[in-house]
Amino acid sequence: MSSRTGKPTIRSAAWRISLWATLAFALGTMVVFVFLHRFVAADLQQRSDAWLSGEVEVLGEVAGRTPNDALYGQIVSEVAKLAGRELPGATMSGRSVEGSVFFLQTGMDGALRLWVGAGRGDTHLQAIRSRKVLAGQPMDLPVAGVPVPFRVVSLPVPDGRIYLGLSERDELRVMAKLRLRFVLLWLLINLLGFGIVFFTTRQMLNHVLKISEAASGIGLGDLATRVPTSRRNDEVAHLALTLNHMLDRIERSMHQLHTITGSLAHDLRSPLTAIRGQLERSLSAVAIDEQAEQAEPIVSAIEELDRLTEFLNTSLDVAEAKADALRLTPSDIDLDQLLVAMGDLYGPSMAEKGLQIRIRSRGPLRITADAGLVHRLLANLFDNELKHLSVGCTVTLELQEQGQAALLLLSDDGSGFDPEVLPQLFAHRVKGKGSHGHGLGLAFVEAVVRAHGGSVTAGNREGGGALISLSLPVAFQPHGTLNVKA
Amino acid sequence: MRLLLVEDELEIQSFLRRSMEEAGFDVDVAGDGRTAEQLAVENDHDILIVDLGLPDQDGIALILRLRQSGVGAPILILSARRSVDDRVRGLEQGGDDYLTKPFALAELLARVRNLLRRKPVPGNEATRLQILDLELDLLRREATRSGKSLPLTTQEFMLLEYLCRNAGRVVTRSMILDQVWGMRIQPDTNVVDVHIYRLRGKVDGPGQPPLIGTLRGVGYVLKDR
Numbered sequence: 001m002s003s004r005t006g007k008p009t010i011r012s013a014a015w016r017i018s019l020w021a022t023l024a025f026a027l028g029t030m031v032v033f034v035f036l037h038r039f040v041a042a043d044l045q046q047r048s049d050a051w052l053s054g055e056v057e058v059l060g061e062v063a064g065r066t067p068n069d070a071l072y073g074q075i076v077s078e079v080a081k082l083a084g085r086e087l088p089g090a091t092m093s094g095r096s097v098e099g100s101v102f103f104l105q106t107g108m109d110g111a112l113r114l115w116v117g118a119g120r121g122d123t124h125l126q127a128i129r130s131r132k133v134l135a136g137q138p139m140d141l142p143v144a145g146v147p148v149p150f151r152v153v154s155l156p157v158p159d160g161r162i163y164l165g166l167s168e169r170d171e172l173r174v175m176a177k178l179r180l181r182f183v184l185l186w187l188l189i190n191l192l193g194f195g196i197v198f199f200t201t202r203q204m205l206n207h208v209l210k211i212s213e214a215a216s217g218i219g220l221g222d223l224a225t226r227v228p229t230s231r232r233n234d235e236v237a238h239l240a241l242t243l244n245h246m247l248d249r250i251e252r253s254m255h256q257l258h259t260i261t262g263s264l265a266h267d268l269r270s271p272l273t274a275i276r277g278q279l280e281r282s283l284s285a286v287a288i289d290e291q292a293e294q295a296e297p298i299v300s301a302i303e304e305l306d307r308l309t310e311f312l313n314t315s316l317d318v319a320e321a322k323a324d325a326l327r328l329t330p331s332d333i334d335l336d337q338l339l340v341a342m343g344d345l346y347g348p349s350m351a352e353k354g355l356q357i358r359i360r361s362r363g364p365l366r367i368t369a370d371a372g373l374v375h376r377l378l379a380n381l382f383d384n385e386l387k388h389l390s391v392g393c394t395v396t397l398e399l400q401e402q403g404q405a406a407l408l409l410l411s412d413d414g415s416g417f418d419p420e421v422l423p424q425l426f427a428h429r430v431k432g433k434g435s436h437g438h439g440l441g442l443a444f445v446e447a448v449v450r451a452h453g454g455s456v457t458a459g460n461r462e463g464g465g466a467l468i469s470l471s472l473p474v475a476f477q478p479h480g481t482l483n484v485k486a
Numbered sequence: 487m488r489l490l491l492v493e494d495e496l497e498i499q500s501f502l503r504r505s506m507e508e509a510g511f512d513v514d515v516a517g518d519g520r521t522a523e524q525l526a527v528e529n530d531h532d533i534l535i536v537d538l539g540l541p542d543q544d545g546i547a548l549i550l551r552l553r554q555s556g557v558g559a560p561i562l563i564l565s566a567r568r569s570v571d572d573r574v575r576g577l578e579q580g581g582d583d584y585l586t587k588p589f590a591l592a593e594l595l596a597r598v599r600n601l602l603r604r605k606p607v608p609g610n611e612a613t614r615l616q617i618l619d620l621e622l623d624l625l626r627r628e629a630t631r632s633g634k635s636l637p638l639t640t641q642e643f644m645l646l647e648y649l650c651r652n653a654g655r656v657v658t659r660s661m662i663l664d665q666v667w668g669m670r671i672q673p674d675t676n677v678v679d680v681h682i683y684r685l686r687g688k689v690d691g692p693g694q695p696p697l698i699g700t701l702r703g704v705g706y707v708l709k710d711r
Contacts, residue, residue, distance in 0.1 A: 266539055266566040273588035274497035280591045281501055283703060299703030309588055310672045344641050345667050349680040372670055379671040386675045 014202035022194040026186070033182050040178065044171045045151070049138040052153040055083045056164040059103065060155040063162055077103065077116040080164075100167040102150070104128070107160040117165070128152065128163060141165065148172060207236050215243060223251040257325055261316050268312055276305050314440045317373075321447030328370040328451060330476040335399055335406055336361045338378065343397075346382045354391035361399040367406050368476040369452050377448045380441050381410055381468065389414040393465075401474075405454065408470040416460035425458045445470070452476070487602070488512045488529065492522040492548070493537040493564070502535070505591050506598075519543040526557050533602055535594075537564040549577060560601035562594070592656035592705050599655070617653045617710050620689065620697060622646065631689060631697075641666075642685050649698065649708040658705035682706055 009015055062079045066072050080103035102117030102124055110129070115121030127143045133154045142149040150165035207230060214227040226247060229240045283298045320326040343359050350357050385395045389412055398409040417425060426446040442458060445468075449456045454472040461467045489511040493499045496517075503513045514529060516522035519540045526534065534557070538545030549561055563577065563584040577584070583597050615622040619632045627643050629636045638646065644666050649657065659678040663669050682698065690696040699707045 262567065269566040269587040270495045270498065274495065274501065276588045277498065277501040277505070277591060280704060281505060283701075295702065302703035305588070306672070307674065310674060313672075341667055341669075345663075345669075345677055345681075348684055349675060349677045352680050375669040375671050379669070379673050382677075383673050383675045386677075 012202070012205070014198055014205050017201045018194050018198035021197050022190055025193055026190045029186060029189070033186070037175070037178065037182075041171075041175055044174065048151055048166055048168075048171060049153075052138050052151060052164055052166055053136065056153045056155045056162065059083065059162055059164060060157055063105065063157045068159065073114050076105070076114060080116040083164075100169055102163075102165040104163040104165070105157070105160060106163075113160060124150075124163075124165065128154075133163065140168070204234075204236055208239070211236070211240050211243065218247065223247065223254055254323070254325055257320070257323055261320060265312070265316055269309075272305060272309055272312075276302060279305070311440070314444050318440055318443045318447045321451045324451075326373075326447065326451040328373070328476075330368045331371045333367055333369055333371050333374060335365045335367055335408070336363060338374070339397055339399060339408075342378050342382060346386065349386055350395070353386065353389070355386070355389050356394040358394060358396045359399075360397065362401075365399055365401055365406050365474075367472055367474050369472060370448075373448045373451070374472075377445050380445055384441050385410075385412060402471070404475065405471045405473050408472070409467065410470070411461060411465060411467045413463070413465040416464055416466045417458065419460075422459065426456070442468075487532045488514070489598075490514045490516065490522065490526055490529070490531040490534045490559075492516045492519070492535065492540065492545075494518060494539070494541050495537075498537075502594075505595075506535075509595055509598075517541075519545075519548045522548060523552065523555075526552050527555055531557075531559050533559050533598055534561045535564060535598070536561055537566075539566050546577070549582075562597055562601060564589075590658040590660070590704060592701075593658045593661050596652060596655060596657060596661055615647065615650045617650050617708060618697065620650070622650055629689075631691070631694070634691075636688050638685075638688060642681070642688065645681055645685055646689065649706065653708045654710040656701055656705050656707045661705070 059076065059079060063076055066075050080101070083101070102121065103114070104112065104117070104121055104124060105114035106125070107113045112121060112125050115124075117124070123144050123146075124141075127141055131139075131141060133139060133141070133152055135154050135156055138151050138153040140149050141152040146167075148167050148169040150167050152163055152165040154161055154163045207228070211227040214225065218225050218227075226244045227240050229244065230237045279298050279302050283295055283302070317326060339359050339361060343357055347357055389395070393412055393414045395410070395412045398407075398411075400407045400409070425442050427443065446456050449470055449472060452472055453476075454470065456468065456470045458466065458468045487510065489506055491499065491502055491506065491513055493502060493515070494517050499515055499517070503515055506513050514525050514531070516525050519542045522536070522540075534552075536545055536549060540548065545563070545565075549563070552561075561577070561582040563582060564587060565584055566587045583601055585594060585597060613623070613625050615624065621630045622643075623629070624647065627640070629638055629643060629646055645662065648662065648666050660670070660672060662678050662681075663671055663673075682700075686696070686698045689698060697709055699709055701707060
């Protein structure tokens with residue numbers, strides 16, 4: 001039987017399902033985020049580029065109109081500083097625009113004419129020189145000594161060139177913030193999702209597990225048990241309901257079978273009892289001591305009646321066992337002791353027929369089984385040997401313990417089973433040529449062994465003679481719960 | 487001895503009544519549970535024979551109710567079911583006995599007598615059994631006939647002891663199997679007969695009047711007369 005407790009969570013189906021579901025969700029959201037990220041970054045850049053282009057034109061105009069005197073630098077730097085205040089996101093971030101914007105003007109010779117911004121501007125100029133900055137087209141410009149690159153746009157003015165640079169610091173900060181928040185939220189959502197998926201699937205699968213545990217526990221003895229149902233109207237609940245309906249039907253037909261065999265037994269037994277009683281009474285009236293000839297037909301009628309009763313009992317047992325409906329009353333049996341007793345019981349009859357019997361056992365071997373049925377099973381086997389073996393043969397019984405089972409090997413050195421019946425030895429009413437039995441012997445043996453969760457094989461030995469091997473579980477294992485081992 | 491027979495099948499009822507009357511019982515008969523309850527409470531019976539398949543109620547329920555209303559006599563349960571269910575087993579442990587149908591009259595009588603005999607007081611049990619000139623020493627497990635020791639095996643001694651304890655009464659093959667070997671089986675071979683045959687060879691020597699009699703179709707009897 002599968003056990004819920006013995007299994008680590010990591011190997012459970014709920015864990016696997018939630019892991020894969022979460023992984024798929026995480027990957028999906030990650031891809032979506034990457035696209036969003038790119039879109040936002042492009043949009044931010046577009047906005048700063050628009051600002052740069054606008055401002056550089058204003059500055060170009062100012063630079064072109066302002067007379068080239070001592071005040072020129074002051075005016076242009078004021079305008080440049082003012083422009084810096086209108087930065088997109090500058091108010092949002094609330095941080096100083098200091099260092100985030102620079103304005104640079106070069107003369108016709110390319111030398112630095114005017115610098116507005118943090119530092120002295122020569123590193124910026126150097127960076128501009130090393131790259132070709134096209135007029136009107138913003139581009140990235142990494143500057144030595146400044147960790148964040150600038151976005152730079154240039155514009156030719158009558159006496160040189162002006163450059164307006166905007167640090168990508170804010171933009172990068174916004175993106176970093178976005179990423180951080182996304183990752184945190186993403187982790188949170190995935191963890192939460194994993195948890196939810198895990199708990200719901202586990203709950204559902206636990207229900208399935210409970211159903212299968214209950215179902216496997218429903219042996220033949222207790223068909224009245226039902227698998228647990230839930231009030232939810234989902235597929236699992238449906239499964240439980242279907243199983244219960246099926247069990248209802250099985251229980252009904254089993255009950256019907258019991259009723260039929262029960263009433264058949266009752267209806268046959270009552271007249272049999274009456275007949276036997278009358279016969280016995282008339283017998284005692286005829287002869288108490290002497291064996292009168294009149295008594296002969298009555299005697300054989302009684303004997304036939306007893307055979308009929310035994311046949312009735314056995315066929316009902318076989319029928320019930322075939323339908324897995326044989327009721328067992330388990331008790332503790334010492335097979336070794338039982339074999340010795342059987343040997344004592346059958347020994348004289350065997351000797352009378354010129355047969356030898358040998359019992360090999362290594363001492364007590366206790367099993368839990370229905371004592372009445374096991375007695376009848378052994379009697380059946382002994383009766384078979386007694387009826388079919390010819391003078392001088394030996395019957396050997398060997399009892400061994402094999403793991404959790406008791407193994408009983410019965411062999412003889414007679415003529416063995418008729419090859420014609422060999423393939424269907426355990427079938428109902430199969431008997432060899434010249435057999436006077438009712439043909440239920442081995443069918444009964446198999447029925448009893450099966451009902452106890454054991455197995456039986458029969459065949460001919462290589463050297464000749466029959467070999468029947470019975471395996472009965474040591475602990476009581478009614479057939480039906482035996483094979484359910486997860 | 488007064489006996490209450492609770493059985494609804496008329497044919498079984500009539501032959502059982504006659505047989506029990508012949509065996510010396512005063513027999514009251516009830517065909518259903520209600521009559522049985524009435525009769526059992528009104529009269530004082532020494533033993534009851536109850537069939538489980540009654541028309542109006544469950545036989546076991548009837549027995550339990552009888553016990554509750556103070557009926558203390560031993561009960562022999564007759565059952566048409568093959569497998570004896572656990573409730574019957576429970577009653578059996580309470581001192582009652584059961585027999586499955588069809589049964590041999592001899593067996594029914596033997597079980598009734600067993601139930602009436604009740605348990606002997608421990609220590610007071612006989613250590614010797616004597617039937618005519620046959621003597622059994624139960625402690626030394628020795629048997630003698632006319633003073634001559636009989637060479638019996640353990641199994642044969644047990645068989646002879648059982649026959650002696652039921653001397654003068656018929657015992658069936660299944661009673662012998664049940665009591666001597668402890669098995670409720672119905673072999674379709676003559677295993678019991680061979681044991682009796684061998685025992686007879688040792689007990690009934692040549693020239694001696696035979697002690698072990700056969701009632702063909704019924705069983706065996708150890709003669710005490």
